[in-house]
Amino acid sequence: MIIRLLSAALVAGFLAAVVATGLQLALTSPLIVAAERYETHDAQASAGHPPVLRSGALPGALPIVLAHAHSGAPAHSEAEADSGAAAAWQPGPGLPRMAFTGLATLIGGVGYALLLGAVMLACGRAPTLERGLGFAVAGFLAVALAPALGLPPELPGSEAAPLAARQAWWLMTAASTAMGLYLIAIRRVPVTILGGLVLLVAPHVAGAPEVAATASPLPAGLAAQFAARSLAIAFVFWAVIGLAFGWAWQAFGRTAPAPAHA
Template identity: 60%
Template sequence: MTKRLLSAALVAGFLAACVTSVLQFALTSPLILAAEKYEEQAGLAPAGPGLPGLPGSNPGLPGSNPGLRGGNPLLVLAHAGHDHAPEGAGAAAAWQPAPGLPRMAFTALATLVSGVGYALLLGAVLLADRRTVTSGEALRFAVGGFLAASLAPAVGLPPELPGMAAAALESRQAWWAATVAATGLGLYLAAIRRGPAALALGLALIAAPHVWGAPRAPEAASALPAAYAAQFAARSLAVAFAFWAVLGLGFGWAWTALGSGRSAAPGTA
């Protein structure tokens, strides 16, 4: 069972990484590169009290890689941002892959790693709930993963481009993790357990992080056009949905194919 779970997760993660990487390079990477140019231009201007955070620190959320500058799938999936070395602070600049092919390769690798990890989690949830693993059933749970890990956190912490002001990393990490956990449990109670009490508790859990409120970014001027930020948030969520959809369909297909192969092998029941 463990070998089958791992094999299906590897297949699903690979398929999701292939589709997501293509979508990232086509839809979100051009916006990131354009935003970085605005960020560099802002960094050349003298900082003043009316421009906090420019060039500021916009650290990412759990799993983000500062070297990928937003190309990391966890940025798209979990609303991570970007790390930047403080100007004039004497701190060592964070390592990041060189532009071009190295950066694309690290982005694709990070997408693959996160895809396999999420596929393992998806499979574990399906098996723990004693579900018959099919492509349709895995897709249903994958949509729940998208709602919990991408859409719900985006309500309070939308995906961010370089140069955008952001709250402190630790507070964003804590809020993101709490939102994912509360939304995931709430969806499970409302959609799986059902019943009046489970539904009420589930809805309360889903709403709780937003009632509490996400960490607020400091007020800051930005040279980045507002249209860029809006396009990036929308495209990031679209890529995230495609990621989860391929992950669910791929896992269900791989699980069924691996099971058929074992049952057809000589000497197996």
């Protein structure tokens, strides 16, 4: 059982990573490059230096897994660099960033596929194509869509609340939404449905951490486009995981050797 679960998760995670990485590089990476240009231009302008726009980068941001990991801190100016402020390491432009994007997506895909399979088995549901897709949609709602209602995916240079506060709210929202969906869709009795509805709305009633509004160099349309594309990629990512896991689970079950009889 464990080998079958791991094998199906590896297949599902790999296929989802291939699809999602291609979509990220085609749809969200150009927006991140544009945001980095605005961020660099604004930082250099505030420091009194002529703007030097970066180009040709393919950022390794992973909106499916790391959409809320961006700290929102502005880029260091040249004056800060001269004073000894060390910039955080990041992959170089081009192939390195593409490779790290794919690697991060692959790790996240396999992890989510393992979690998806474990949840289906724990709920007593044998993985199939239909059930895999259904549980994957629930995973998308819990991990991507519900947290995005309070903390939408952010571009570099966006103002954001402290990282620890955002991570805590994201975890609370994902766990609360997942439990709420379980009580509504799996338990299916009036009391659990009511409790599930309460869990679905509770994180949003409490409210996501906020930051004081300040002038941002990023156009609002660019940020909205990035959030929409990130969520669309996340949906495709989860759908591929669910379908691929259901297919791989059945495929590995058919190829498993029959137990020997004495």
